[in-house]
Amino acid sequence: MKDMTLTIPTFQDMLDAHARIEPYIHRTPVLTSSYFNELTGADLFFKCENFQKAGAFKVRGASNAVFGLSDDIAAKGVATHSSGNHALSLSYAAGRRGIPCHVVMPRTAPEAKKAAVRGYGGIITECEPSTTSREAVFAEVQEKTGAEFVHPYNDPRVIAGQGTCSREFMEQTGGVDMMVAPIGGGGMISGTCLTLSTLAPEVEIIASEPEQADDAYRSFKAGRIIADDAPQTIADGLKVPLKELTWHFVSNHVTDILTASEQEIIDAMKLTWQRMKIVMEPSCAVPLATILKNKERFQGKRVGVIITGGNVDLAKLPWMAE
Amino acid sequence: MKDMTLTIPTFQDMLDAHARIEPYIHRTPVLTSSYFNELTGADLFFKCENFQKAGAFKVRGASNAVFGLSDDIAAKGVATHSSGNHALSLSYAAGRRGIPCHVVMPRTAPEAKKAAVRGYGGIITECEPSTTSREAVFAEVQEKTGAEFVHPYNDPRVIAGQGTCSREFMEQTGGVDMMVAPIGGGGMISGTCLTLSTLAPEVEIIASEPEQADDAYRSFKAGRIIADDAPQTIADGLKVPLKELTWHFVSNHVTDILTASEQEIIDAMKLTWQRMKIVMEPSCAVPLATILKNKERFQGKRVGVIITGGNVDLAKLPWMAE
Numbered sequence: 145m146k147d148m149t150l151t152i153p154t155f156q157d158m159l160d161a162h163a164r165i166e167p168y169i170h171r172t173p174v175l176t177s178s179y180f181n182e183l184t185g186a187d188l189f190f191k192c193e194n195f196q197k198a199g200a201f202k203v204r205g206a207s208n209a210v211f212g213l214s215d216d217i218a219a220k221g222v223a224t225h226s227s228g229n230h231a232l233s234l235s236y237a238a239g240r241r242g243i244p245c246h247v248v249m250p251r252t253a254p255e256a257k258k259a260a261v262r263g264y265g266g267i268i269t270e271c272e273p274s275t276t277s278r279e280a281v282f283a284e285v286q287e288k289t290g291a292e293f294v295h296p297y298n299d300p301r302v303i304a305g306q307g308t309c310s311r312e313f314m315e316q317t318g319g320v321d322m323m324v325a326p327i328g329g330g331g332m333i334s335g336t337c338l339t340l341s342t343l344a345p346e347v348e349i350i351a352s353e354p355e356q357a358d359d360a361y362r363s364f365k366a367g368r369i370i371a372d373d374a375p376q377t378i379a380d381g382l383k384v385p386l387k388e389l390t391w392h393f394v395s396n397h398v399t400d401i402l403t404a405s406e407q408e409i410i411d412a413m414k415l416t417w418q419r420m421k422i423v424m425e426p427s428c429a430v431p432l433a434t435i436l437k438n439k440e441r442f443q444g445k446r447v448g449v450i451i452t453g454g455n456v457d458l459a460k461l462p463w464m465a466e
Numbered sequence: 467m468k469d470m471t472l473t474i475p476t477f478q479d480m481l482d483a484h485a486r487i488e489p490y491i492h493r494t495p496v497l498t499s500s501y502f503n504e505l506t507g508a509d510l511f512f513k514c515e516n517f518q519k520a521g522a523f524k525v526r527g528a529s530n531a532v533f534g535l536s537d538d539i540a541a542k543g544v545a546t547h548s549s550g551n552h553a554l555s556l557s558y559a560a561g562r563r564g565i566p567c568h569v570v571m572p573r574t575a576p577e578a579k580k581a582a583v584r585g586y587g588g589i590i591t592e593c594e595p596s597t598t599s600r601e602a603v604f605a606e607v608q609e610k611t612g613a614e615f616v617h618p619y620n621d622p623r624v625i626a627g628q629g630t631c632s633r634e635f636m637e638q639t640g641g642v643d644m645m646v647a648p649i650g651g652g653g654m655i656s657g658t659c660l661t662l663s664t665l666a667p668e669v670e671i672i673a674s675e676p677e678q679a680d681d682a683y684r685s686f687k688a689g690r691i692i693a694d695d696a697p698q699t700i701a702d703g704l705k706v707p708l709k710e711l712t713w714h715f716v717s718n719h720v721t722d723i724l725t726a727s728e729q730e731i732i733d734a735m736k737l738t739w740q741r742m743k744i745v746m747e748p749s750c751a752v753p754l755a756t757i758l759k760n761k762e763r764f765q766g767k768r769v770g771v772i773i774t775g776g777n778v779d780l781a782k783l784p785w786m787a788e
Contacts, residue, residue, distance in 0.1 A: 173495060175517075194743045195497075195742075195743055199743065414780060417745050417780055418745075418780060420517075421516045421517055421521065421744060421745040421746070421776035422744060422745060423739050423740075423743040423744060423745060424743070454743035458736060458739055458740060458783070458785065459785065459786070461780070461783075463780065463781060464781070464786065
């Protein structure tokens with residue numbers, strides 16, 4: 145078996161992914177807001193993956209990985225380590241295929257997150273909150289079950305799946321000048337690059353990142369992957385570093401990376417809830433925060449913004465602490 | 467000039483309203499949720515007026531009133547007393563027509579509400595927080611300006627405007643067995659009755675009300691208008707009593723009125739935010755709360771639910787006090 149982590153996914157892989165996952169995902173709506181258009185001077189188009197199955201775009205990549213498995217491999221199930229949207233999405237996709245999904249999570253993870261994974265049918269094995277323990281426990285689970293590992297983003301099947309989002313978007317909007325998405329590990333941005341570099345290579349791809357977790361920004365400037373040790377940001381989906389595959393797309397196809405402060409992210413998040421009436425995660429507010437901060441760059445342009453997910457703890461909203 | 471308050475609006479009035487207001491309102495989307503379908507055993511269709519201009523369905527009626535005025539009457543502006551969505555909506559519609567909108571509000575109303583009305587161009591005149599003062603100040607404003615009074619719901623132009631919502635809904639869904647909407651003063655329910663009694667008379671119309679402001683429920687059972695003195699409920703859009711025109715529609719066309727407790731309303735609201743990722747007002751959660759409480763009545767049926775608005779104070783969400 146070839147090492148999947150070293151294969152760059154192709155445009156055809158994305159098309160195959162789309163045909164494969166269409167029965168299991170939503171074609172999420174694109175919303176516009178005259179308020180935000182006036183505020184920014186740009187024509188903004190928000191692709192609402194917060195309305196996606198399992199509450200986030202990650203279900204695209206996870207479903208592609210799960211439904212692309214041969215029956216004999218699938219029978220042993222899938223496995224991952226994540227306490228976020230990838231764990232929910234992989235559990236959802238595995239449930240739809242009727243196979244087990246093993247998730248390794250630190251025992252210290254919030255009960256609400258564990259309950260959400262179990263709610264989608266995921267089987268949790270707890271580890272200690274350290275990389276050593278996580279890797280050891282994960283190896284054990286894989287050894288015992290033979291389950292297929294699906295990395296949250298450094299996996300060609302996952303990136304091909306995420307790429308289906310911009311394909312839908314281009315069909316829904318008839319095209320834009322720029323596309324803005326948050327960057328953490330780089331799965332969504334890589335999928336966007338994969339699709340647009342063939343479908344609409346003239347579109348500028350902008351990645352948005354929290355100042356307090358700006359490893360992708362620094363990697364982009366330095367020309368090599370720089371990984372931070374445990375960055376702290378309200379945009380908790382964006383703490384993870386780039387890996388080989390996502391670095392390939394970022395270094396080859398991203399036009400620029402912009403950053404925003406914690407307060408700018410919180411303000412943009414609150415404003416979106418107030419004016420667009422949608423529930424979205426702090427991570428999704430980073431693109432709008434960077435657009436508001438760099439208006440001159442976006443003025444007069446048609447700009448796509450990917451709202452990546454809506455799984456947020458309603459009892460702990462960031463402006464409650466204000 | 468005939469007394470508009472005594473004219474029952476007709477189906478043709480609703481069609482005229484729709485043609486008149488279409489340039490100024492959104493055709494809001496209808497969302498579905500497999501989670502809520504499973505939970506209730508019904509096929510639910512949510513008409514999302516929280517995504518409407520000015521954040522609520524009330525802009526339909528307000529726009530119809532404003533754009534239906536002759537030029538000479540319009541020149542003097544419009545006026546109302548409200549501190550809620552009607553004030554925002556009337557200000558928005560007047561702004562679009564380029565005429566003044568006078569709003570009488572108690573000086574004790576939250577600054578955020580005053581700021582929102584001013585944000586849409588409304589001109590506020592403050593009164594003391596009593597009916598006597600409000601009526602006196604309102605009479606003064608009307609005397610001075612000659613502005614046309616637009617009542618929040620007991621006005622045929624407003625009811626005809628609200629009726630456009632179910633017309634869109636029926637086109638978008640291809641029809642339902644039941645339609646559920648919250649009831650306060652009865653403007654939305656009356657518009658729904660107006661439209662469906664001609665367009666789809668077989669559809670059952672259910673009104674949902676907070677137990678703690680159940681004057682419409684008691685009116686319905688008693689066969690005459692019963693008005694409560696200052697009811698207290700988290701669903702603050704639903705505190706006002708029925709009036710002649712809305713009572714006409716409620717008594718003639720509503721199938722039943724169901725009620726829900728404060729906790730049931732809060733639970734339904736939180737669950738909708740969590741699962742559907744939309745921001746909506748407590749009032750909009752009342753229909754879902756009554757459906758969850760009376761599942762057997764809705765099982766196996768196609769059920770429309772009107773999400774009436776999304777203007778909520780994000781710093782004071784009801785579950786924060788839990």
